[in-house]
Amino acid sequence: MNRIPFNIRLVLPAQLTIMAIVVVPTVILLWLAHTDWQPTQNIPWFDAEFYWFWNFYDLWYDERFINSVFRTLFVVATCIAVELFLALGLALLFLDEWPWRKVAVSIIILPMMIIPVDAANAFFMLFNERGPINHLITVITGEVFEFSWLSHPTWAMVPIMLAEIWQWTPLMFLLVLTGLMNLPENQIRAAVGLGASPVRIFFRVMLPLLVPVISIAVVIRAIETFKIFDPVYILTRGQPGGATETISMYMYNGAFVYFRMGYIAAAALLVLFVVVSVCLVLARPLRKHG
């Protein structure tokens, strides 16, 4: 024991813990990705037949997988853009003190505290053929409107994204508001003193200073949105014809309905590569700010 240097002894427990919870599962994932292991085949995972790179080959030609990746990227881009726009607008409104401000903030962040499945279920009811949204359109237009939102290949994605945006804009709002409240006041005062308009101050002074906070908010939300599952599962389960199948839904079906653990492990590796690449791009502004 004495042969191990003191500094090594200090870090060893932490290193071993990390090994156990990160490295070991990663090695297992790498192994599984090169097998066609299915737990339902009665074969232990370590005895699975080595499958070389066939899973990756099959994934390359798996139209559903490729489509689900691109569809998820589209959802991420759309949701984040809308959430950021709304969060910025709301944060600016809440920057100054006004009566009931704290109460209003509490109300705005309420959706974030709802269980995602419940939130998704609420949107399922809203967008049902006989639900309030169609009823509202009927009242406004004066004509019976029975559009089937959740079975339309294009429009079915709208309720899903709205559910996501409704629930998670508050998080973006909180992050952006915190960033705005901590901006250095002297630069803004200087701009005001020099006669800059509020719009010019926002775009030329506040927004550039806010970039690190926005980048962090966007990266956090991008990672989370990439895993979007609850609204998809509750509202459409990836239907119609796979038109709303996101990567999590695809992997859920593969892993927990058909138990293709090897194939889905390979898919997970590819998705990890995509997520890391996207996040590196999104986090570039942070590097500029040191």
Add this chain to the structure above:
Amino acid sequence: MSKKSIVTDRSRRKFMQSAAVGATAAVIAPSFIMSPRMANAATLGNVHIEAAKKAKELAAGRNITLKVLQPSGSLGNVKPVADQFTALTGVAVEYLEVPLGEITQKILLEAVAKSGAFDLALPATFGMPDLVESGILVNLDQYASKYEPAGFQDDALFSTGDYYKGSLYGYQTDGDTYVMFYNKDWLENPDENKKFADKNGYELKVPDTWEELDAMMAHFHHPDKGMYGGALFRTQYFLAWEWWVRFHAKGFFPLDDDLNPQINNAAGVEALEEMVAASKHLYPGARTNGLFENFEAFGAGDKFCNIGWGGTQKFLNSDKSSIKGRMAFGPTPGGIVDGKLLRTPYFNWGWNYVVSSVSAEPEIAYLLTLYACSPAMSTVAVRDPDGYFDPFRGAHYEDDAIIKTYSPEFLAVHKASMEGSIPDLYLKGQGEYFDELRTNLGAADAGTKTAKQALDDTAKSWERITRRMGKRSQGVQWSFLKSIYPSSIRNRLK
């Protein structure tokens, strides 16, 4: 089809079925089918009593509780039978319900977890091959040779799904063949008949072909007047079944002898194009409603036709339905192949009693399955108006309570369909094959793919699935499956 021809066809089919099972068993796994049954005291009439006696002996006064994993909505069928079993044996029964479409998945999870969460289960018949391959089901050959009386399956109208690669893994407990329901008032309306005949050159009737059905749905579809052509399913889970019948009715097997998909041939594409075109004449909820919503939708009485099972009729023939007593019934429509009508009724769902391989009491669990599926007790189960188990034994069609629940007109159609049903794709990976099919058919129905693209994509996926599952092993099972298609259909399919 005359009664005589049905009987003849049925006998031929039984013979072929036995021959095929025997041949497959000889190749794959010698089983009870190849060995003589042990003598036992049970007869068809008292098999349930003998099973209960044996279970009581095996329980030997111990406190045993059997847990049954069952699809939601089936408690009405299972509980009355299990209660009587408990009264006779002292073995208690607990019920675990899971959503209809998730039971296979839950049982497969048990194959991984091996937690002993249940002793018996009622999976959908089409999920049996995957469950067998996972090792979660007990091979019942030994128990059957010990307890099952001779002729136990003789009056079962569809028992194909009980066997996999020649061995017995469960007992059918629900006669889920597809049948058609029509709004009789509309069908017999003289004004509508004249208008339809003027346009189409033939009169309204229970349609023989899909082409006729599609024409009738188009004729009756007037959403502005609150009238809809049909309540056929377009929800992804159910969508593939209608296409499966439409495709078979064009005269093809889904796979050729080398397991190459035939679904994307010209007939398959045409069947899909016709189905997509028919979607225009369905009610607005067709793409989102599930099973029970479908019952209610047709029960409203504002739709011309529906497709479904005996369970559908249990609802429609109840006081919950406004169309009760105003329906006509028919087998699923067919197609004209080589100048003659070809009907391909389809046994597409159904539930089987199976025994978990991690059960602590597999023998008692088996005896409960035997008890529940015996002629006497299965009649009790099918009678229940709140459950959805349908007649599957010849004797069920003679029972007064069952006749009252379903109506004689419906039962006549149901029985004929049961006797001539084609099986589902009972191959290993059935779930994956059908998931690909459903997704692509859904895409074609939603308009994001052409019929040809959708079926070509499905065929490519099927080839990959077959390669993974093992072409040789799948080939053996496919040969067996083909052999148990009713001969009158098999001989006409390419």
